Amino acid sequence: MRQCLVVDDSSVVRKVARRIFEDLGFSVGEAEDGEQALESCRRGMPDMIMVDWNMPRVSGVEFLTALRAADGGDRPMVLFCASENDAGHITRALRAGADDYLLKPFNREIIEAKLQEVGIL
Numbered sequence: 001m002r003q004c005l006v007v008d009d010s011s012v013v014r015k016v017a018r019r020i021f022e023d024l025g026f027s028v029g030e031a032e033d034g035e036q037a038l039e040s041c042r043r044g045m046p047d048m049i050m051v052d053w054n055m056p057r058v059s060g061v062e063f064l065t066a067l068r069a070a071d072g073g074d075r076p077m078v079l080f081c082a083s084e085n086d087a088g089h090i091t092r093a094l095r096a097g098a099d100d101y102l103l104k105p106f107n108r109e110i111i112e113a114k115l116q117e118v119g120i121l
Helices: 011-023 034-043 060-069 087-096 108-117
Strands: 002-007 026-031 048-052 077-082 100-103
Touching (some): 002 011, 011 026, 026 034, 034 048, 034 060, 048 060, 060 087, 077 087, 077 108
Parallel strands (some): 002 026, 048 077
């Protein structure tokens, strides 16, 4: 089964994303910040990661930079999630190694379309 890690400091966002990814056939893990996400990835690299921009301790961009530098960190498909439609944020995330991005609020159709675009579904 494909594995997804949902990284967001909002428990509501994690819960919504978990349901969507489980409905799409993923086994889902959660982390509430980039530090926890890096620990989780060290234990086992997921196939897919959805990561938020703004988080305490280790931000989404900091997490992504560390992930891509780690052994096997080039493998997961990373969907960067932000609440701002700011071209600078999006560009920075893509340069740090995100495969694609989505804006909050999101729903199943949006996530499914993004995953189809990058070929994970």
